[in-house]
Amino acid sequence: MSHSFPFRRVYGAAIVLAVITLYGLLSALVGDGIWDALSWVAMAVPLVVIAWKFGSGRRKPTQAANRQ
Amino acid sequence: MKIFHSIRPQAVRTWYRIHKWSSLICTAFLLIACITGLPLVFMDELIDLTQPHEHPVATPAGASLVSLDQLVRQTETLYPSLHAYAVALDDDEPRVFVTMTATPNPKSAADLHAVVYDAHTGKQLKQPQFGGSFLDAVFRLHRELFLGLSGELLMGAMSLSFVLSLISGALVYGPFMRRLDFGTYRSQAAARVRWFDLHNLLGIVTLSWALVIGLTGVMNALATPLFGLWRAQTMPALLAPYRGQPVPQRFASIDQAMASAAKALPYMETTSVLFPNAVVGSSRHYIVWTRGKTPMTSRLFTPVLVDASTGQVTVAKALPWYLRLLEVCRPLHFGDYGGLPLKILWALFDVAIIMVLGSGLYLWVSRRRTPIEKELDRLVALKEEESQGV
Numbered sequence: 001m002s003h004s005f006p007f008r009r010v011y012g013a014a015i016v017l018a019v020i021t022l023y024g025l026l027s028a029l030v031g032d033g034i035w036d037a038l039s040w041v042a043m044a045v046p047l048v049v050i051a052w053k054f055g056s057g058r059r060k061p062t063q064a065a066n067r068q
Numbered sequence: 069m070k071i072f073h074s075i076r077p078q079a080v081r082t083w084y085r086i087h088k089w090s091s092l093i094c095t096a097f098l099l100i101a102c103i104t105g106l107p108l109v110f111m112d113e114l115i116d117l118t119q120p121h122e123h124p125v126a127t128p129a130g131a132s133l134v135s136l137d138q139l140v141r142q143t144e145t146l147y148p149s150l151h152a153y154a155v156a157l158d159d160d161e162p163r164v165f166v167t168m169t170a171t172p173n174p175k176s177a178a179d180l181h182a183v184v185y186d187a188h189t190g191k192q193l194k195q196p197q198f199g200g201s202f203l204d205a206v207f208r209l210h211r212e213l214f215l216g217l218s219g220e221l222l223m224g225a226m227s228l229s230f231v232l233s234l235i236s237g238a239l240v241y242g243p244f245m246r247r248l249d250f251g252t253y254r255s256q257a258a259a260r261v262r263w264f265d266l267h268n269l270l271g272i273v274t275l276s277w278a279l280v281i282g283l284t285g286v287m288n289a290l291a292t293p294l295f296g297l298w299r300a301q302t303m304p305a306l307l308a309p310y311r312g313q314p315v316p317q318r319f320a321s322i323d324q325a326m327a328s329a330a331k332a333l334p335y336m337e338t339t340s341v342l343f344p345n346a347v348v349g350s351s352r353h354y355i356v357w358t359r360g361k362t363p364m365t366s367r368l369f370t371p372v373l374v375d376a377s378t379g380q381v382t383v384a385k386a387l388p389w390y391l392r393l394l395e396v397c398r399p400l401h402f403g404d405y406g407g408l409p410l411k412i413l414w415a416l417f418d419v420a421i422i423m424v425l426g427s428g429l430y431l432w433v434s435r436r437r438t439p440i441e442k443e444l445d446r447l448v449a450l451k452e453e454e455s456q457g458v
Contacts, residue, residue, distance in 0.1 A: 010242050013250040018276035025280055028406030029399065030364050036406045043413040046273045049251065050420065053269055057253025 020045050077448040083239040084444055090233035092432065095425055097226035101285070102422045104210035109403055109414050111203060118203075119196035124162050124186035134190035136322045136341075139166055142190075143183045150181060155322060156340035162187035173347040175216060177204050217292060224289025231282040234275060241272055243447050260434055267427040274420045281421075284401035287394050294390055303350055306373060306382060310352050319344065320379030322354065329356035329372035332384040336370060337361055344376045352376055358384075367395055 024042030027035045107114060140152050143166040150168035157164060164185045174180050177198045184195040198204050212219030245252075245268060253265045326338045336358035342349045349355045353373040360368050372384040386392065399405040403414030431440070 005242065006246060007242075010245050010250075014238075014241075014272045014275065017273055021274075021276040022280075025277070025400060028410055029396075032363050035363075036410070039406050040409045040413065043277075043410065043417075046277070047413065047416050047420070050270060050273050053251030054253050054266075057251075057265070058255040 017046050017049060077445065080240065080243050080444060080448055081441065083236045084441070087233055087236035087240050088432070090229045090236060091428055094226040094229035094233060095429055097223065098230055099422065099425055100213070101210055101223065101226075102418055102425065104206045106415055106418055107203065107206055108210055109411050109418065111207070112404065113408070113411075114203060115196075115198070119201070121184070121195045122193040124193065125189060125191075127162065127188040131188050133162075133187050134164070134185065136164065136326065139164055139185050139190060140322060142192075143168060146183065147181065152343050153180060153345070154340055154342045157187065157338075159339075163193065172345050176208060211288075220289050220292060224286050227282050227285035227289060231279060231286065234279050234282060237271055238275055240444075241268060243444065244268065246447070260431070263427045263430045267424060267431060270420045270427070271424045274417055274424070277417045278421055278424075280400050284397050287397055288401055291394055294394065298388060298391055299348075307350060307352060315344075315351055316377040319354075319376045320374075324379040325354045325356055325374040325376075328374055328379055328381045329358060329384065332372055332381045333358050333370060335361070339369075353382060367399060368392060369395055 020042050024039045024045075026039075027042060028039035136155050140155060144150075144152060147168050150170055151172075153167045153169040153174065155164065155166050164187045166183045166185065168181045168183065169179055171179055181197065182195060184193045185191065186193055208214055210223075212223060215222065251269050251273075253269060254261050257265075322341055325341060330336075330338050337360075338356055338358050340357045342355040342357070344351050344353060350373060352375065354376050356372040356374055358370050358372055359366050370384065370386050373382040374380065375382050387395070403411055
């Protein structure tokens, strides 16, 4: 039974980010004011993740390269 | 997830092939759309910046509006060779746009001439014309590649291909990433590995935004034919009672038509009137567009058909579900519904997609040196061995 595809490890973060993005997209659509602000925060999350992953990949080259 | 228990090498190869071909088909068009989309996100700001318009004078709240009939008459005197096409109230400022046209079926902003008035004083305000401007050209390139309706449909098909490439891309992401951490970026590795990591990182993180843009892009491309379909289904029945009667030479008051529409739908506000027009509306009716008053419902427009000879409402019925869906989803393509910060985020996502397209193209161009199919076979084979070993 055991050795199945590690779905949660591979897709877990992606699904969380998708939910956050979709919330951000809809939040500004249903209201103004605080709803817009919440949308900005949510939509910034995926972009921050990109910057973070890209930056940490550059800082820790060997560790990441070993995991080919 | 159950479906991933039974990944077959054959299935992964099929997804990969779908990803490759759907991407190759749409990449060039998507690059055009993404690059032209970048300035279009800031269209309002750019127009204000490059072509500032005259603002109406400040008036106390609740001041009465000028007569629309009078503004239309005034405009017709200014442009005797043109016909009144529509009258619209501005969303942001107390301004009235009277749009004139030489052709009953304007194809772009260049076929329309807008004259702008202060909604309270009736004074004409200076307004640069959008038609023929640089941004108008960028907009037409983005929407229809200067090819009219066929270009619109082509871009819609490319959007659909993009959606297919996103879904298949997300599916092959799994097998490719199963031995890597989320967001791995190997900055010291060979160029191909770096671009591969970047493609996966940017692609998976922006996936849901890109899906929304792709799907709403398909819907926007279908807007013209869908409105045409609705017109073809609605108009003949409405026009049947008038058969054989001459077209009225004098039209009823526009102010009265607006008032009748507002009375028929008290929970809506009137925003614009389309003049009787056999090509895009009805030759017998004013079409008064109304919308809801809350942020949520303000994107849901309901047309009210007002008999152009009597000024009385003929019908005020909500649009069919497919057009309502279209209206609600529309802003999700433009990103113009949450202030300037949302527009900036929109532009950053757009740049990320350009990089996904660019890296994808690079991976395909450099494919011969490391056939990706072989890499996939290796990854799938690894997995098979693992599962057999346990």
